[in-house]
Amino acid sequence: MREFPFQELAPQDKKFRDLYPKYRVWQERSELLREADVAKLANDLLSDSAGKAVPQRVRQQVLGQSLEGRTIRMLSMGNGERRIFMWTQMHGDESTHTSVVLAVLNTLVELGNQAFDGANFLGDCSLHVIPMLNPDGAERQTRENAQGIDVNRDAVELNTREGRILHDTVLKLKPHFGFNLHNQRADKTVTGTGKIAVLSVLAPPLDYDDSDSPSVIRARQLAIEMFAVGERLLPGHSTRYEAGYMPTAFGEWVQAQGASTMLLEAGGWPEGQENGRDELHYVTLMNALRSIHQQAFAEIDSTRYAKLPLNKIVPSKK
Numbered sequence: 517m518r519e520f521p522f523q524e525l526a527p528q529d530k531k532f533r534d535l536y537p538k539y540r541v542w543q544e545r546s547e548l549l550r551e552a553d554v555a556k557l558a559n560d561l562l563s564d565s566a567g568k569a570v571p572q573r574v575r576q577q578v579l580g581q582s583l584e585g586r587t588i589r590m591l592s593m594g595n596g597e598r599r600i601f602m603w604t605q606m607h608g609d610e611s612t613h614t615s616v617v618l619a620v621l622n623t624l625v626e627l628g629n630q631a632f633d634g635a636n637f638l639g640d641c642s643l644h645v646i647p648m649l650n651p652d653g654a655e656r657q658t659r660e661n662a663q664g665i666d667v668n669r670d671a672v673e674l675n676t677r678e679g680r681i682l683h684d685t686v687l688k689l690k691p692h693f694g695f696n697l698h699n700q701r702a703d704k705t706v707t708g709t710g711k712i713a714v715l716s717v718l719a720p721p722l723d724y725d726d727s728d729s730p731s732v733i734r735a736r737q738l739a740i741e742m743f744a745v746g747e748r749l750l751p752g753h754s755t756r757y758e759a760g761y762m763p764t765a766f767g768e769w770v771q772a773q774g775a776s777t778m779l780l781e782a783g784g785w786p787e788g789q790e791n792g793r794d795e796l797h798y799v800t801l802m803n804a805l806r807s808i809h810q811q812a813f814a815e816i817d818s819t820r821y822a823k824l825p826l827n828k829i830v831p832s833k834k
């Protein structure tokens with residue numbers, strides 16, 4: 517078993533932190549991202565214009581259109597059997613990870629397996645990303661889609677196009693790992709310390725009893741892995757996300773399909789700290805990919821998951 521907590525910066529943390537400013541593709545605040553921007557940035561990742569070395573190609577698949585006709589796409593890289601699936605911005609006003617996953621993909625386009633020190637990530641794994649599942653909500657900066665429905669309560673009834681697209685993609689892809697990427701309120705804090713919760717993780721439960729399965733145990737191990745990255749980069753600002761079993765939510769549904777699924781929430785950012793929230797989440801996701809490839813997470817004691825500090829909501833100021 518690996519030691520816990522992991523307090524020293526790992527060599528790959530420093531490496532990934534250095535990569536982020538080089539390979540980020542969206543330079544503005546992520547709240548300004550719209551589907552038209554994602555379309556352009558995706559095309560940039562697909563193109564291999566003269567002089568640009570593209571060691572690995574991105575494949576784009578149009579999954580469908582939102583109610584207002586905006587494209588919902590999936591970007592894929594790698595050819596390996598171990599399938600990793602990420603979706604962002606199912607809540608239209610939660611954009612941090614859309615910007616972050618585009619940076620992750622760009623890193624892999626530019627560096628290929630060198631991003632992971634030459635380990636054959638792209639041969640052993642495949643990465644499939646839906647950046648911005650809810651483009652109509654992104655346009656309005658609302659949680660809900662154009663019907664006014666919270667897509668993350670639609671995993672059973674499937675009343676939304678976005679929900680049906682996510683549902684059908686999971687059934688077709690049959691991912692081994694799922695990353696359900698969100699933003700939480702920026703004023704959420706760590707229970708007991710009052711520090712801003714910059715990163716929160718959850719392995720969505722399988723049922724009301726939070727039963728064990730090999731798949732959900734892997735999800736808890738990876739949740740601990742991501743929590744530990746957050747703690748190494750900014751000690752005291754990571755939490756376990758507090759939430760009970762919610763059968764209509766997609767994290768639970770994807771978990772129940774047998775993909776080891778992690779909810780990852782980006783929160784606020786404390787004043788006066790260097791670097792930034794997007795960089796911290798980029799380093800976290802790069803570490804998670806590395807851990808999946810190397811199966812490093814399997815050495816983590818999954819019972820630590822229940823002991824991670826929870827987040828706490830501070831009453832909003834009026």
Ligand SMILES: [Zn+2]
Binds near residue numbers: 607610698
């Ligand atoms: Zn959300």
